[in-house]
Amino acid sequence: MKIALHGKVFNKEVEPYIKKVLDFLLAADAELRISNLSINSFIDTFPECEKCSSFDKITSSDDVDFLISLGGDGTLLEAVSMVGNAEIPILGINTGRLGFLATTPKEKIEQALTDLLNRNYKIDARTLIKMESNRPIFQDIDFALNEFGILKTDSSSMITVHTYVDGDYLNSYWADGLIVATPTGSTGYSLSCGGPIVLPHSNNFIITPVSAHNLNVRPLIVSDQSEITFKIESRSNKFLVSLDSKSESVDNDVKLTVRKEDFQAKLVTFSYSNYFDTLRQKLNWGLDLRN
Structure with a gap:
């Protein structure tokens, strides 16, 4: 399985979660490719990425199965531009702040990756x-x-x-x-x-x-x-x-x-999260001290 990775900011707080993603994928014998925008950050922080190939854009001929975005919504938007009309499914893992698009929280990384490799997910096709x-x-x-x-x-x-x-x-x-x-x-x-x-x-x-x-x-x-x-x-x-x-x-x-x-952007979603959940959580709907 070929999996592309894209992420930009690896501070000390985020590094353990990126490490968890890498360890999980490498243990599953996934072939990893890393975006040119983030390859240096990956190699500097995680030596196991030195042998990984890099990419600028993904085409349908690359046979990439998924692109995993590691960051916030801005990082995922960059991932969408890298995929373009290849329509490769994108999984957004939120290591940033708001996470309206990158909806998978850091705490559910292993569950999300397990479901991803087992094809236990849905594709949410979004208009561009x-x-x-x-x-x-x-x-x-x-x-x-x-x-x-x-x-x-x-x-x-x-x-x-x-x-x-x-x-x-x-x-x-x-x-x-x-x-x-x-x-x-x-x-x-x-x-x-x-x-x-x-x-x-x-x-x-x-x-x-x-x-x-x-x-x-x-x-x-x-x-x-x-x-x-x-x-x-x-x-x-x-x-x-x-x-x-x-x-x-x-x-x-x-x-x-x-x-x-x-063409469309294909976002990976899981059964434990839906759009209305995201609205309530990210916009703090129903948040009241009286509750």
């Missing part, structure tokens, strides 16, 4: 959002699991985002920016800007303004079959385009469109 532009911005990683964003630069005034849905004019958002989130991303940046929580398989996108100048402008849910197009105006002639944790500065001449990606 694809960005198209008239010039290359993010090379070939032009998709995101959480959200696409158009944002003002740090020192600029507000921007105007003229927005069209399937060619029909929707609105001109005078704001600090605009987010188009997937249902998965509805609990991320969109939520912090007042967007709704949308269940993962709702087949929607959420259009959420960032600090809109007009208070009566509200988030809007549209079908994920829609094609959303933007024209941007800014006094500085510059603005930021983001896909999850990636961002680039571009000018007003860039033409941008987003739609549903043709």
Whole structure:
């Protein structure tokens, strides 16, 4: 069995859990591959990784069975970009903080890995959002699991985002920016800007303004079959385009469109955890001193 690993921060608190993952997989005779972004950290901390091969991206020809993300949600988002259209199943082990996507806690590592090797799991297929532009911005990683964003630069005034849905004019958002989130991303940046929580398989996108100048402008849910197009105006002639944790500065001449990606992100889930459990735990729903 071939298993890819990706993780970035190995502090003293996290090291024992990473060690537990490595020991378990090596004892199971798994062939390990480690991402180029983390190979040095693995080798410096765990000498048994010196013979492991590395990878930049995973393709279907690599015959990798799973990718295990060791960290928080940001680490898992990077793992999604490494897998791309190969659609290799990703297991997120949360050694970070929030863990909305990396839902397997450190305390259940052995149980999760046992279930993984015994094929006792389910695949949760998540929609990705694809960005198209008239010039290359993010090379070939032009998709995101959480959200696409158009944002003002740090020192600029507000921007105007003229927005069209399937060619029909929707609105001109005078704001600090605009987010188009997937249902998965509805609990991320969109939520912090007042967007709704949308269940993962709702087949929607959420259009959420960032600090809109007009208070009566509200988030809007549209079908994920829609094609959303933007024209941007800014006094500085510059603005930021983001896909999850990636961002680039571009000018007003860039033409941008987003739609549903043709492939999906395949997340590994287990019977002892579900989406509603995650909502209650991570958002502290029902947490009351009176209880």
